[in-house]
Amino acid sequence: xxxxxxxxxxxxxxxxxxxxxxxxxxxxxxxxxxxxxxxxxxxxxxxxxxxxxxxxxxxxxxxxxxxxxxxxxxxxxxxxxxxxxxxxxxxxxxxxxxxxxxxxxxxxxxxxxxxxxxxxxxxxxxxxxxxxxxxxxxxxxxxxxxxxxxxxxxxxxxxxxxxxxxxxxxxxxxxxxxxxxxxxxxxxxxxxxxxxxxxxxxxxxxxxxxxxxxxxxxxxxxxxx
Amino acid sequence: xxxxxxxxxxxxxxxxxxxxxxxxxxxxxxxxxxxxxxxxxxxxxxxxxxxxxxxxxxxxxxxxxxxxxxxxxxxxxxxxxxxxxxxxxxxxxxxxxxxxxxxxxxxxxxxxxxxxxxxxxxxxxxxxxxxxxxxxxxxxxxxxxxxxxxxxxxxxxxxxxxxxxxxxxxxxxxxxxxxxxxxxxxxxxxxxxxxxxxxxxxxxxxx
Numbered sequence: 001x002x003x004x005x006x007x008x009x010x011x012x013x014x015x016x017x018x019x020x021x022x023x024x025x026x027x028x029x030x031x032x033x034x035x036x037x038x039x040x041x042x043x044x045x046x047x048x049x050x051x052x053x054x055x056x057x058x059x060x061x062x063x064x065x066x067x068x069x070x071x072x073x074x075x076x077x078x079x080x081x082x083x084x085x086x087x088x089x090x091x092x093x094x095x096x097x098x099x100x101x102x103x104x105x106x107x108x109x110x111x112x113x114x115x116x117x118x119x120x121x122x123x124x125x126x127x128x129x130x131x132x133x134x135x136x137x138x139x140x141x142x143x144x145x146x147x148x149x150x151x152x153x154x155x156x157x158x159x160x161x162x163x164x165x166x167x168x169x170x171x172x173x174x175x176x177x178x179x180x181x182x183x184x185x186x187x188x189x190x191x192x193x194x195x196x197x198x199x200x201x202x203x204x205x206x207x208x209x210x211x212x213x214x215x216x217x218x219x220x221x222x223x224x225x
Numbered sequence: 226x227x228x229x230x231x232x233x234x235x236x237x238x239x240x241x242x243x244x245x246x247x248x249x250x251x252x253x254x255x256x257x258x259x260x261x262x263x264x265x266x267x268x269x270x271x272x273x274x275x276x277x278x279x280x281x282x283x284x285x286x287x288x289x290x291x292x293x294x295x296x297x298x299x300x301x302x303x304x305x306x307x308x309x310x311x312x313x314x315x316x317x318x319x320x321x322x323x324x325x326x327x328x329x330x331x332x333x334x335x336x337x338x339x340x341x342x343x344x345x346x347x348x349x350x351x352x353x354x355x356x357x358x359x360x361x362x363x364x365x366x367x368x369x370x371x372x373x374x375x376x377x378x379x380x381x382x383x384x385x386x387x388x389x390x391x392x393x394x395x396x397x398x399x400x401x402x403x404x405x406x407x408x409x410x411x412x413x414x415x416x417x418x419x420x421x422x423x424x425x426x427x428x429x430x431x432x
Contacts, residue, residue, distance in 0.1 A: 008334030008385065009362040013355035016370040018417070019348050025272045027349060030243040032272065035346065036264035037250055044258060049389075053336055060233065069337070069352045071242050078235035078249060091252055092237040104257030113266040117275075120342075122316040123389035156387045158334050160361065172317065172390050192388050194319075207365045211381040216388035 002159050003152075004064045005057045009160040009203065034070040038077050043108035043116060046084040050182035054154035055080045125189035128174045132219055133193060137168045139222040141195075147179045148220075154182035157221045161213070165225060166197035169214060177218055191219045276345035277416035279310050280393055283343065284419065285410035287320075288398040298322055298395070305342070315342035315391050321384065322395040323421070328379050329394045330368070330421030332360035333386040340391035344416060351420065361385055371422045394421040402428045 007013075026032035042052065055076035059067070063075060081087040086103060090096045108116060133139055143163030147153030156178050172192040180188035196214045199206035238245045253259040283305065287294035296304050301318040305311055318340060321329040333339065334357045339347040350356050359367050364381045368374070375381070384392045396418040402410060405428060417423025 005335055007354060007358045008332075010354075010358035013353075013358045016350050016353060016355045016359065016367055018350055018371050018422070021415070023348065025276070025346050026268070028243070030246045032268040033246045033250065033264060034242070035271070036267040037246060037253070037259065039267055040259040040263055041253070056336070063233070063235075068242070069349070071245075074238075074242065074245050074249065075233075075235035078238055079233060082234035086258070087252065087256075089234050089237055091256075092234055094248070094252070096252065096256075098255045101256040101258055107258055107260055108263045109260045110262035110266045113263050113270065116313075117267070117270060118312045120311065120313045120316040124317065156335060158385065158387065160334075161385075172319075172388070175317075175388060178388075192390070194384075194390070196382070203362050207363050208381065211364065211383070213361050213383045213385060215385045216390050218388075 003057050004061050006159050008158045031070045034074050038073050040108045041077060041081065041086075044086065044103050044106045046086055046103070047080055048181055049121065050154055050176070050178040051184075052076065052080060053178070054182040055083075057154065058152075123175045124173045125176060125187060126174070128189035129191065129219060131171055131191040133168045133171075133191075133222065133224070135168050135170060138165060138225040139168060139193075139195060140165045140225050141217065141221055142223060145221075147183075149179055149185060150183050153179060155179050157217060158215070160202055161197065161215055161217075164197050164201045166195040166201065166215075169194040169196045172216065175218070177220070179218075179220075193217055193219070193222070195222070271341075271346045275312075275342060277343075277414075277419065278411070279345075280340070280343035280416070280419045281411040281414035282407075283308065283310065283320075283393070284395055284414045284425075285407045287395055288402075288410050289407050294395075301393075310342045312342040314338070315340045317390045318343070318393060319390055320393045320395050321382075323397045325376070325397075326378070326380060328375050328381050328421065329384060329392075330360060330364050330381060331384045331386060331392045331394060332357060334358070334361055335385075335387060338386035338389075338391060340393050343391075343393055344419060348416070368422065371417060373422065373424060394419050396425045399425050399427050 056072050145157045145162035147155040174189045175192040177188040177190050195217050196212045199211040297320050301320045337352040364383050413426045415423050418425045
């Protein structure tokens with residue numbers, strides 16, 4: 001039931017390699033281009049952030065492994081453009097038409113970029129269920145994890161944190177539920193909490209007994225203890 | 226081609242990533258769906274305008290102004306918006322303070338969530354499998370990769386950014402920085418110290 005992006009706690013990846021203080025923002029020119037094309041296509045309004053995350057996650061394990069970070073973005077973007085009917089497979093193969101596209105009026109132009117980036121896209125919503133938990137309360141994450149609406153669908157409860165007992169640190173307000181939003185099933189907003197887990201609750205060999213991991217988790221990911 | 230196109234249309238594009246992005250950009254531009262000048266603008270924004278210098282200003286201000294710090298820790302969004310540091314991938318900010326008792330460190334194990342308006346685009350190591358996999362399970366070993374050893378008795382709290390909340394670490398003000406101006410303090414604040422994988426620089430020795 002897992003996917004490769006869900007890698008928290010995994011063994012075998014070797015050392016983290018810090019960069020130098022003067023390292024460029026984009027290690028190669030095409031990295032910046034890949035990021036910019038992705039953001040510009042997002043502005044066409046045919047999908048949301050959760051859908052695009054899921055598009056990256058559901059690349060085949062072979063592709064997810066062999067692709068570098070921005071290659072994952074590019075592959076997911078191409079897949080989404082076809083899946084949402086923005087481009088055809090002929091278009092991708094270089095055999096499409098150059099006729100004006102019905103979505104061209106939504107094209108993000110240079111003079112609008114600063115405004116779009118500054119405006120952002122808040123995930124908080126009015127309504128939804130009332131908070132069921134209070135600060136300091138003990139909760140357990142559900143187990144098995146995974147998306148309960150769509151088999152193999154998008155979720156933000158990492159496998160390493162399923163079935164674990166933690167305590168509510170704070171309520172972040174009511175946020176769009178990615179498990180629903182990623183699949184066009186509506187925003188289904190729910191209370192979102194920061195939940196603290198002792199390292200010993202998550203790992204068989206914690207580095208230090210007093211260390212903690214905090215995750216942001218939606219109400220439906222949690223059960224009272 | 227070995228791929229099933231109906232599942233993986235991306236296989237129709239050239240495999241070389243630089244050519245792949247060029248092909249996609251060309252196709253989308255011809256159809257009027259993207260504007261190459263807008264791409265230039267996005268790249269310029271994150272290369273030259275939005276980066277860790279923003280976060281450093283916030284940290285330096287918090288070190289200098291206790292009332293600002295109190296508000297920042299209690300409810301960061303309104304004060305950050307006032308400073309012009311609101312925006313994409315920073316809509317819901319929480320600032321967490323390092324103390325002698327507790328060191329904070331930020332990761333996104335599921336993807337690469339990062340507070341763009343304050344720190345810009347995440348560095349390669351933040352997006353690497355090694356960091357995403359290990360930061361939650363062995364933060365102290367990861368800190369060692371960055372040359373950071375915490376004092377005995379300091380707890381580590383790792384924040385896994387699983388939702389749209391973005392975290393910024395408020396590092397401890399370095400010893401010997403009394404009397405420095407906000408601008409001078411901002412010079413001491415490194416990007417990594419705001420992710421929790423580094424510590425601020427020490428102030429230059431007095432002449």
